[in-house]
Amino acid sequence: MVSPAQTKEIAYEPVIGLEVHAQLQTESKIFCGCRVSYGEEPNSLTCPVCLGLPGALPILNKQAVEYAMRMILAVGGQVNGHSVFARKNYFYPDLPKGYQISQFDKPIGTGGAIQYRVDKGEPQCCRLIRIHLEEDAGKSIHPESGESRTRVDLNRCGTALIEIVSEPDLLSPQEAYAYLVKLKQILQYLEVCTGDMEKGHLRCDANVSVRPVGQKELGTRTELKNMNSFKGVERALTFEIERQTALLRAGGEIEQTSLMWDEKKQVAEPMRSKEESHDYRYFPEPDLLDLTITSEWIESVRAELPELPEEKAERFLSDYRIREYDAGVLTDSRELADFFEQVVALFDDPRTAANWIQTEYLKTLNELKLSVAEFPVRAVQVAGLLKLVSSGKISGKMAKTVFAEMVSRAMSDQQRDFSPEGVVRDLGLEQVSDESALALIVDKIISENESQVQAYRNGKEKLFGFFVGQVMKETKGQANPEVINRLLKERLGN
Amino acid sequence: MSDYKSMTAAEIAKAVSSGQLSAVEITKEALELARTEGKELNAFVTLCEEKALKQASELDQIVKDDRAGGSPPLPLCGVPVAIKDNISYTGYKTTCGSHILEGYQPPYDATAVQNLIKAGAVIIGKTNMDEFAMGSSNETSYFGPVKNPVGDDLVPGGSSGGSAAAVAAGIVPIAFGSETGGSVRQPASFCGIQGLKPTYGGISRYGLVAFGSSLDQISPFARNSEDLALAYQAVSVYDPNDSTSLNYERPNYTKALDRDRKFRIGVPKEFFAEGLDAEVEKSIRDGIDRLRAEGHTIEELSLPLIDQSIAAYYTIACAEASSNLARYDGVKYGIREGGDKSLAEMYAETRSVGFGDEVKRRIMLGTFVLSSGYYDAYYQKASQVRELICREFESAFEKHDLLIGPTTPTAAFKFGEKIDDPLAMYLSDMFVASANLTGSPALSIPCGLTSDERPIGLQFVARRQGESELFQIAHAWERLA
Numbered sequence: 001m002v003s004p005a006q007t008k009e010i011a012y013e014p015v016i017g018l019e020v021h022a023q024l025q026t027e028s029k030i031f032c033g034c035r036v037s038y039g040e041e042p043n044s045l046t047c048p049v050c051l052g053l054p055g056a057l058p059i060l061n062k063q064a065v066e067y068a069m070r071m072i073l074a075v076g077g078q079v080n081g082h083s084v085f086a087r088k089n090y091f092y093p094d095l096p097k098g099y100q101i102s103q104f105d106k107p108i109g110t111g112g113a114i115q116y117r118v119d120k121g122e123p124q125c126c127r128l129i130r131i132h133l134e135e136d137a138g139k140s141i142h143p144e145s146g147e148s149r150t151r152v153d154l155n156r157c158g159t160a161l162i163e164i165v166s167e168p169d170l171l172s173p174q175e176a177y178a179y180l181v182k183l184k185q186i187l188q189y190l191e192v193c194t195g196d197m198e199k200g201h202l203r204c205d206a207n208v209s210v211r212p213v214g215q216k217e218l219g220t221r222t223e224l225k226n227m228n229s230f231k232g233v234e235r236a237l238t239f240e241i242e243r244q245t246a247l248l249r250a251g252g253e254i255e256q257t258s259l260m261w262d263e264k265k266q267v268a269e270p271m272r273s274k275e276e277s278h279d280y281r282y283f284p285e286p287d288l289l290d291l292t293i294t295s296e297w298i299e300s301v302r303a304e305l306p307e308l309p310e311e312k313a314e315r316f317l318s319d320y321r322i323r324e325y326d327a328g329v330l331t332d333s334r335e336l337a338d339f340f341e342q343v344v345a346l347f348d349d350p351r352t353a354a355n356w357i358q359t360e361y362l363k364t365l366n367e368l369k370l371s372v373a374e375f376p377v378r379a380v381q382v383a384g385l386l387k388l389v390s391s392g393k394i395s396g397k398m399a400k401t402v403f404a405e406m407v408s409r410a411m412s413d414q415q416r417d418f419s420p421e422g423v424v425r426d427l428g429l430e431q432v433s434d435e436s437a438l439a440l441i442v443d444k445i446i447s448e449n450e451s452q453v454q455a456y457r458n459g460k461e462k463l464f465g466f467f468v469g470q471v472m473k474e475t476k477g478q479a480n481p482e483v484i485n486r487l488l489k490e491r492l493g494n
Numbered sequence: 495m496s497d498y499k500s501m502t503a504a505e506i507a508k509a510v511s512s513g514q515l516s517a518v519e520i521t522k523e524a525l526e527l528a529r530t531e532g533k534e535l536n537a538f539v540t541l542c543e544e545k546a547l548k549q550a551s552e553l554d555q556i557v558k559d560d561r562a563g564g565s566p567p568l569p570l571c572g573v574p575v576a577i578k579d580n581i582s583y584t585g586y587k588t589t590c591g592s593h594i595l596e597g598y599q600p601p602y603d604a605t606a607v608q609n610l611i612k613a614g615a616v617i618i619g620k621t622n623m624d625e626f627a628m629g630s631s632n633e634t635s636y637f638g639p640v641k642n643p644v645g646d647d648l649v650p651g652g653s654s655g656g657s658a659a660a661v662a663a664g665i666v667p668i669a670f671g672s673e674t675g676g677s678v679r680q681p682a683s684f685c686g687i688q689g690l691k692p693t694y695g696g697i698s699r700y701g702l703v704a705f706g707s708s709l710d711q712i713s714p715f716a717r718n719s720e721d722l723a724l725a726y727q728a729v730s731v732y733d734p735n736d737s738t739s740l741n742y743e744r745p746n747y748t749k750a751l752d753r754d755r756k757f758r759i760g761v762p763k764e765f766f767a768e769g770l771d772a773e774v775e776k777s778i779r780d781g782i783d784r785l786r787a788e789g790h791t792i793e794e795l796s797l798p799l800i801d802q803s804i805a806a807y808y809t810i811a812c813a814e815a816s817s818n819l820a821r822y823d824g825v826k827y828g829i830r831e832g833g834d835k836s837l838a839e840m841y842a843e844t845r846s847v848g849f850g851d852e853v854k855r856r857i858m859l860g861t862f863v864l865s866s867g868y869y870d871a872y873y874q875k876a877s878q879v880r881e882l883i884c885r886e887f888e889s890a891f892e893k894h895d896l897l898i899g900p901t902t903p904t905a906a907f908k909f910g911e912k913i914d915d916p917l918a919m920y921l922s923d924m925f926v927a928s929a930n931l932t933g934s935p936a937l938s939i940p941c942g943l944t945s946d947e948r949p950i951g952l953q954f955v956a957r958r959q960g961e962s963e964l965f966q967i968a969h970a971w972e973r974l975a
């Protein structure tokens with residue numbers, strides 16, 4: 001028996017497992033032909049099947065199966081040749097059949113792992129237990145003040161989901177966060193899910209327990225629900241780990257239960273016991289045949305898997321000889337990586353391109369809160385701008401001004417010419433590099449400032465800047481500084 | 495048109511497509527009978543007068559426009575047909591014999607309905623049934639029991655009692671019921687007509703309100719084998735909207751009827767078990783002797799697991815039903831009780847008021863057998879038994895073309911006789927349930943009468959997709975009788 005005084009000294013460590021639901025971006029729902037779309041008139045995207053009308057039957061969407069297969073293969077899991085759909089039975093108004101078609105003891109995928117890093121630390125690995133296919137429920141729209149009835153919108157009902165269940169391999173809220181970031185990145189690379197947690201396209205429940213450091217067996221776990229951002233998951237876990245640790249230190253016991261995270265109050269509160277005491281009575285779905293996946297099918301999906309972030313970053317290192325850190329940033333999303341490659345295809349200096357994209361380009365995207373796809377300035381314009389700099393037509397400093405003008409034109413009126421060449425021309429910013437033209441100006445400055453020339457030749461070398469300034473004034477700052485330096489040195493040289 | 499009642503579907507289709515008879519006149523006759531005799535029997539929940547007359551006049555027009563006879567005649571042209579009230583048909587309510595679905599009208603047609611209409615059938619009405627097809631006597635219907643045309647005090651059998659009575663009374667030559675565990679063969683036997691439970695997957699279930707999804711099949715009734723074959727042919731079509739629909743080329747069933755085949759017929763001794771009425775047994779044994787005399791090979795065999803079929807059947811059917819009937823919750827359609835109370839109370843009150851006792855009993859039974867801690871001992875075990883019965887049947891069909899036995903242990907019983915004794919009621923399905931578990935096609939055909947003139951039913955079971963054999967033996971049997 002350990003006395004409370006002693007328990008206080010014990011250090012505890014958390015153990016976390018995550019269950020992530022990812023909405024698949026299939027064109028139609030998983031068991032009917034209804035279109036998948038958001039923000040439409042409530043209940044407009046429905047049919048007898050997804051409304052759960054008497055007599056309607058499900059038909060499995062092949063695209064949903066392939067999307068699930070992509071994810072399983074991408075994380076190194078096993079696509080099971082034989083899997084079974086099962087009914088998960090429970091009553092809720094947004095579940096029109098009174099059961100959800102899911103998978104239970106024979107999921108489509110088993111095993112696999114997600115590699116993640118916390119900040120810039122060493123790569124870590126979280127094993128996956130399973131990935132299975134299921135249908136989403138509808139949405140209950142609970143009354144605002146003044147209304148007494150809950151309304152039900154079944155547009156979402158029947159949308160394809162995969163549930164990705166991890167082993168309890170995550171040992172801190174930060175690891176859970178990093179795991180989610182990586183998971184989202186993979187889903188996005190595979191183009192199977194937008195990964196948008198705020199919009200509910202990705203949902204995460206967390207199982208968490210704590211145990212004395214060094215102890216092998218797991219403590220009693222609780223389940224956290226209702227987090228709607230990755231940071232929310234991290235905060236909820238931190239809260240719950242502290243609660244469990246404090247409770248154990250005070251000699252208490254953890255009750256196995258489900259807790260709802262309240263983002264406003266920043267606390268996790270137990271659900272009413274009625275809501276969680278479900279016996280789902282799973283049994284094989286008799287309306288669907290067992291799902292048989294041939295090895296040929298698996299191989300054809302595998303053959304079409306896109307390059308994943310790590311592979312892409314490796315290739316960027318060897319193909320473009322950019323820095324490792326830059327390769328990491330540029331492969332953060334598939335669209336950014338593609339953008340970089342489009343720029344490099346037109347502008348043959350990957351390091352400069354990498355720098356530029358990470359600074360000016362991403363800064364502007366962040367400010368405007370736009371994605372690469374949404375941003376009207378494309379790779380061809382960015383490459384064009386970089387070419388103007390490298391050929392000496394404009395200076396690097398001017399390029400920032402030009403880019404700002406390009407963005408402002410593109411954002412306000414795309415009819416207007418927002419090409420870098422057009423902007424440079426319109427603003428009259430073209431750098432003068434023509435030697436004969438500059439030589440005339442340099443000669444003119446020298447002949448007009450004889451006393452300064454004399455002083456310079458007598459050793460007052462600081463005056464060199466004065467001559468540069470004069471030439472710049474004469475050329476309105478558009479003279480190529482390198483050329484001026486050379487010409488001035490030639491002529492002033494003693 | 496005084497001979498309508500005695501006309502077969504084949505005769506009506508021929509007469510209508512050749513212009514000798516008007517589909518509208520035939521339809522009016524059928525509707526009139528449904529309104530009079532059908533009402534006496536309580537066979538119909540709804541008459542589909544408006545759509546039926548419209549369909550019929552369109553058919554008459556088609557026939558008129560095609561005087562030259564260019565297009566092939568529709569196989570069921572102008573044939574009045576009734577469908578069980580658990581088959582979705584737009585424009586009319588689908589009640590499933592239950593209070594809970596009050597006011598519900600399906601916004602889509604069952605695939606079988608679409609195929610019937612394509613074949614030229616005229617749907618005149620929706621027939622009364624045991625609530626959600628749960629019952630063997632038609633006494634569980636919210637709309638009151640159907641009477642057996644054979645005798646007012648006799649049950650018509652269930653759950654497709656309305657369809658059976660409508661055919662037996664001559665209101666329609668063809669009607670469709672549904673089987674989950676004998677719900678067509680048993681009433682066919684009680685009413686003295688023929689009923690076919692097809693191969694599982696033979697007819698699309700899309701639009702058939704589910705009871706036990708892995709067992710349910712829309713199933714036809716007729717008064718003779720040719721009509722039964724015509725009825726099945728019209729609706730046995732692969733349907734991509736039903737994952738369990740079988741995709742294979744169906745033979746021409748009516749063409750094959752006359753083939754004089756000698757079958758190897760197995761007689762499972764378990765079909766002559768304890769509880770079999772002596773008169774029924776004698777009649778069936780006599781029938782088997784006549785088949786032997788006709789040159790069919792008759793062999794006894796034992797399929798011991800048939801004895802387990804009732805237990806396995808009720809476990810699986812109730813489990814699936816408990817899930818299938820969860821959608822009747824007062825949220826989307828049908829009645830709602832306690833709408834101003836909490837969600838849980840609304841559910842409880844709606845379902846308490848909406849469902850009858852038998853449905854509640856089976857939902858509770860099904861919920862229990864799927865519950866954690868009991869699943870392995872009940873649902874899982876029943877599924878294993880089912881698998882074993884399938885294997886037993888498969889090996890039997892290696893040696894035999896058909897199995898034979900009584901459809902039911904007794905002839906039609908009286909109202910009130912078993913309704914308070916669920917177990918006795920369930921046992922009336924003891925010979926039919928195995929074919930539902932195995933997905934085998936099975937046909938019930940009249941085989942004499944008891945001393946008090948109640949019909950006796952003889953059942954043939956064939957291997958999966960063996961409907962042709964069933965129609966052939968039924969046709970041969972008719973010539974014997």
Ligand SMILES: [Zn+2]
Pocket residue numbers: 029032033034045046047048049050051158
């Ligand atoms: Zn739909």
